[in-house]
Amino acid sequence: MPDRTYRVIQWMTGDVGQVGIRHFTENPVYDLVGVLVHSKDKVGRDAGDLAGIGPTGVIATDDAEAVAATDADCVFYTPVIMDVDTVCRLLRSGKNVVTTSGFFHPTAHFRDAGEQVRAACADGGASFHAAGIHPGYAGDVLPLTLARVASRVDKVEVWEVVNVLTDAPVDHIDWMGFGKDRDKFLSEPTILGLGVPFFAQSMQMIADGLGVHIDEVTADLQAATATEDIPHDEGVLPRGTVAAQHHTWSAMVDGAPLIVYHAIYLTAGPDQLDPPWDWGRTRYRIVIDGDPPTELTMHGLVAADGTMTHPGYTWTAMAAINAIPDVCDAPPGWLTHLDLGLVQPRGLVRR
Ligand SMILES: NC(=O)c1ccc[n+]([C@@H]2O[C@H](COP(=O)([O-])OP(=O)(O)OC[C@H]3O[C@@H](n4cnc5c(N)ncnc54)[C@H](OP(=O)(O)O)[C@@H]3O)[C@@H](O)[C@H]2O)c1
Incomplete structure (x- = not known):
């Protein structure tokens, strides 16, 4: 059994988010505690149904406030586009945010958004990290x-x-x-x-x-x-x-x-x-x-x-998901790949 487990919310269930549901269900390191969807036809369905696996007991909702109020260690945030205000709200509520939708290394283009995220991390005592296959892994x-x-x-x-x-x-x-x-x-x-x-x-x-x-x-x-x-x-x-x-x-x-x-x-x-x-x-x-x-x-x-x-979608999702334990365990802040160093994925060996 893992030393500790991480309660995770899946925020949107597109191609990447569905990998998240499957992994959080299969890997005993994670507990899937909430699922937010955008599409009306997904509301009320079991998360496993949305991700092509058996029932998980977690029912998808489009009530963002209710999902944000769920007790969780981390949100795996995978909508089409990252909404900085939403991410900051989650961080201020004390939840770590790991995402494939956002910026992941400081550049002038993301300076203002980066400052907002850093401030929210400090306020909430939480961390933010973004990754993906490319950008976010293969090219860096x-x-x-x-x-x-x-x-x-x-x-x-x-x-x-x-x-x-x-x-x-x-x-x-x-x-x-x-x-x-x-x-x-x-x-x-x-x-x-x-x-x-x-x-x-x-x-x-x-x-x-x-x-x-x-x-x-x-x-x-x-x-x-x-x-x-x-x-x-x-x-x-x-x-x-x-x-x-x-x-x-x-x-x-x-x-x-x-x-x-x-x-x-x-x-x-x-x-x-x-x-x-x-x-x-x-x-x-x-x-x-x-x-x-x-x-x-x-x-x-x-x-x-x-x-x-x-x-491609598994690589994208897992590049971020495998960092969740390190992100949750780290001191608060925007954690880039350089900050995290060599990530230690948990629960991948499941014989
Ligand atoms: N860096 C990389 O290597 C890499 C690679 C691939 C993707 N990505 C990024 O990862 C993120 C997720 O990718 P994906 O392929 O899973 O995307 P996707 O299949 O297009 O799904 C994103 C989900 O966002 C929700 N959504 C759709 N329209 C919305 C709207 N108007 N407002 C709010 N939410 C909406 C939907 O959720 P529901 O279906 O739950 O309703 C949709 O399934 C994207 O930002 C993408 O750019 C990064």
Whole structure:
């Protein structure tokens, strides 16, 4: 049995929140004590039903005040967008907040919100921590961990490659601008481009960890078009429209790129793309150019039949959940990855 258990509220039950319900139910380190939902059709249902498991005895409600008043050690906060006032209210009530929805490392973009969160932590004697697979792990925790065994770092380069048709919800096709005219796509704001302040936190975390100063972050965007109609679950991407996108964000240090992120989202392979981009499977690839040059690739396990499941939502949720015990046990405050150090996940070995 665990030394101590942690009473947890699941705040919203989307893809990430459902991983939370399953984990808090399976892992004896946690007690699921409340579940808040936004969607009316989820109200009154057992949390297990929402997460595809058996009954948990915890009934979902959309009464935020009642859930916030529940006695709990931590809220696993996973709505679409973090509402700073709500998080501060939870922190002031003495509940720790761990989230995949929020900012996780101090940068100028999140200065005001960060100050509000720090003040609420101090008032409530509680802690705040945010994480995810990327940003929040693959592009910051992992490169810094690799740098631990380097003797010189010339460049850190991180590739996120996602096959949208097999490894993302189908709504990502429209939402990310696939199927648009190429020139229109390249001239308009993109969802990933709007996320640059979130990824810039990861760059800042590496820079802080390595003790260097980022002068600026530059951005580049390229697109490939479909050479034929590409069918998907909800329709067809027409030939000639955007079928792949490659965002490059570079953190410049002393006039040269030190940290470079590539976000590559594809709906097809080289046979159906112009230009014939061949980025391979969904994965995270981290390369440290320096002494010694070092590479790490993270992807799901490839089965004997060659198929591979991408555990993106599990990785995202668990990057945060596994920190809950350390966050609850730490002195109050906004705890970044650098503050927490090496997180010690509890209850993962369950034989
Ligand atoms: N850093 C990373 O690696 C990473 C990766 C993936 C996701 N994320 C972040 O993690 C968070 C959760 O992701 P997700 O994939 O679980 O999102 P999601 O599937 O879109 O679900 C979020 C949930 O928020 C609730 N919601 C929907 N509309 C709402 C509204 N207007 N007001 C308040 N709540 C609303 C819904 O809850 P109910 O269904 O319970 O009603 C919804 O299911 C997001 O902020 C996402 O950006 C981070």
